[in-house]
Amino acid sequence: MAKPISIEVWNPSGKYRVVSTKSMPGTRWINLLTAQDCRVEICTEKKTILSVEDILALIGDRCDGVIGQLTEDWGEVLFSALKRAGGTAFSNMAVGYNNVDVSAANKYGVAVGNTPGVLTETTAELAAALSLAAARRIVEADQFMRAGLYDGWLPHLFVGNLLKGQTVGVIGAGRIGSAYARMMIEGFKMNLIYYDLYQATRLEKFVTAYGQFLKANGEQPVTWKRAATMVDVLREADVISLHPILDKTTYHLINKDSLAIMKKEAILVNASRGPVIDEAALVEHLKANPMFRVGLDVFEDEPFMKPGLAEQKNAVIVPHIASASKWTREGMATLAALNVLGKIKGYPIWSDPNRVDVFLDEKSPPPSACPSIVNAKHLGLTTSKL
Ligand SMILES: NC(=O)c1ccc[n+]([C@@H]2O[C@H](COP(=O)([O-])OP(=O)(O)OC[C@H]3O[C@@H](n4cnc5c(N)ncnc54)[C@H](O)[C@@H]3O)[C@@H](O)[C@H]2O)c1
Numbered sequence: 001m002a003k004p005i006s007i008e009v010w011n012p013s014g015k016y017r018v019v020s021t022k023s024m025p026g027t028r029w030i031n032l033l034t035a036q037d038c039r040v041e042i043c044t045e046k047k048t049i050l051s052v053e054d055i056l057a058l059i060g061d062r063c064d065g066v067i068g069q070l071t072e073d074w075g076e077v078l079f080s081a082l083k084r085a086g087g088t089a090f091s092n093m094a095v096g097y098n099n100v101d102v103s104a105a106n107k108y109g110v111a112v113g114n115t116p117g118v119l120t121e122t123t124a125e126l127a128a129a130l131s132l133a134a135a136r137r138i139v140e141a142d143q144f145m146r147a148g149l150y151d152g153w154l155p156h157l158f159v160g161n162l163l164k165g166q167t168v169g170v171i172g173a174g175r176i177g178s179a180y181a182r183m184m185i186e187g188f189k190m191n192l193i194y195y196d197l198y199q200a201t202r203l204e205k206f207v208t209a210y211g212q213f214l215k216a217n218g219e220q221p222v223t224w225k226r227a228a229t230m231v232d233v234l235r236e237a238d239v240i241s242l243h244p245i246l247d248k249t250t251y252h253l254i255n256k257d258s259l260a261i262m263k264k265e266a267i268l269v270n271a272s273r274g275p276v277i278d279e280a281a282l283v284e285h286l287k288a289n290p291m292f293r294v295g296l297d298v299f300e301d302e303p304f305m306k307p308g309l310a311e312q313k314n315a316v317i318v319p320h321i322a323s324a325s326k327w328t329r330e331g332m333a334t335l336a337a338l339n340v341l342g343k344i345k346g347y348p349i350w351s352d353p354n355r356v357d358v359f360l361d362e363k364s365p366p367p368s369a370c371p372s373i374v375n376a377k378h379l380g381l382t383t384s385k386l
C-alpha cells in the first residue's frame with residue numbers, strides 16, 4: 001500500500017475539496033478559497049518534487065480541483081484520476097505550462113489554469129540582473145574578494161562589457177521578453193533586435209518614442225529592428241535573452257550551430273525554460289570561448305546541471321528564481337487558486353489574461369471569474385463581459 005501523504009487542512013467542513021500540492025506564499029489564496037466553501041488541503045511532504053503516485057494519493061477518491069507546480073508531470077494519468085474523483089479544475093502556479101499535457105486535460109474535460117502577468121516584471125528584472133552580472137563579471141569578482149585575493153586596483157582587473165550603445169537581442173518578445181527589452185533599452189540605452197512569431201507593436205512604439213526623446217535631448221537615439229529570422233539576432237546582438245514558451249519549436253533553439261553564429265564576446269541569458277538551450281553544447285562553447293558569458297536561471301534537466309557547467313567561470317547560475325519576489329509569488333498563488341475556484345463555481349473566464357491586476361488588489365474582492373484558463377476555448381467556457 002502507498003505511504004499516506006501528509007497534509008494540512010483548512011476549513012474541514014468546506015463543500016468543495018481543493019488540493020494544493022505545495023504550500024504557497026501568503027494566506028490570501030487560502031482565505032479566498034475557504035470563504036467560498038472550499039476545504040483546502042495542502043501537501044506538507046518534505047520532498048521537493050512530488051511523483052505522479054504522490055499526487056494520485058493526494059487526489060484520492062473525491063477532489064474538485066488541484067493547484068499544482070511546474071515540477072510535476074500533469075498528463076493522462078493525473079487528469080484521468082482527477083476526472084474520476086469528480087474534479088474539473090487544475091491550475092499550475094506558473095505562467096509556463098510545458099509540464100501539462102493540455103490535450104489530456106481536454107480529453108477529461110479539466111480546465112487548465114496558469115498565472116500570466118503577475119510575474120512579468122519580476123522575471124524580466126532577474127533576466128536584467130543576470131545580464132548585468134554576466135556583463136560585469138559580478139559573481140567572479142565577488143568570489144575573488146571573499147577568497148581574499150584582492151591586493152589593489154589594477155587596470156585589467158575583471159574587465160567586462162559596457163552595455164550602453166550595444167545591441168540587445170530578445171528571442172520571444174511576449175510579455176516578459178518585451179518587459180526585459182524595455183528595461184535594457186531604457187536603463188542602458190541599448191538598441192533592440194528581436195525575433196518572435198508575432199510583431200511586438202507596443203514594444204516597437206516604445207523604442208521609437210524613447211529614441212525620439214533621447215534625440216530631442218541631444219543624445220544618441222536608440223533603434224529597433226524586428227529580425228526576419230533568429231539567425232539575424234544571433235549574428236547582431238551583444239546580449240541575447242531568451243523568453244519564448246517551451247514547445248517543439250523552441251526545444252534546443254540554441255544549440256551548437258546557433259552558438260557558433262553568436263559573437264565571441266556575446267552574453268546569453270535564459271530565464272525561460274532549460275530545454276530551450278542544448279546545455280551540453282553550451283558547456284562546450286563556454287569552455288572554448290572564455291569571453292562568451294551566460295546567465296542561467298533554468299536548466300535542461302532541472303534540478304541538475306549538465307556535467308561541466310558548474311566549473312565554468314563565465315557562467316552565472318541561479319536556481320529558477322526569476323519570479324521569486326514576495327508580491328509576485330503571493331499573486332501567483334492567488335491567480336492559481338482563483339482559476340480553480342472559478343471553474344468549480346462555474347464562473348466565466350476573464351477576458352484578457354494580460355490584465356489580471358484586478359485579481360491582485362488585496363483591498364477589494366476579486367471579480368467572479370477565472371483569471372486565465374489556457375484551454376477555455378476547447379472546453380467551450382464562456383468569457384466574462386467585464
Ligand atoms: N524562469 C522563470 O522563473 C520564469 C518565470 C516566468 C515565465 N517563464 C517562462 O517564460 C515563458 C514566457 O512567458 P510570457 O509570460 O512572456 O509568455 P508570452 O506568451 O507572453 O511570450 C512568449 C512569446 O514567445 C513567442 N514564441 C513562441 N514560439 C516562438 C518561437 N518558435 N520563436 C520565437 N518566439 C516564439 C510567442 O509568440 C510569445 O510572444 C513562459 O512560458 C515560461 O516558460 C520562466
Ligand SMILES: O=C(O)[C@H](O)CO
Binds near residue numbers: 095096119322
Ligand atoms: O513559468 C513560470 O511561471 C516560472 O517558471 C515560475 O515562475
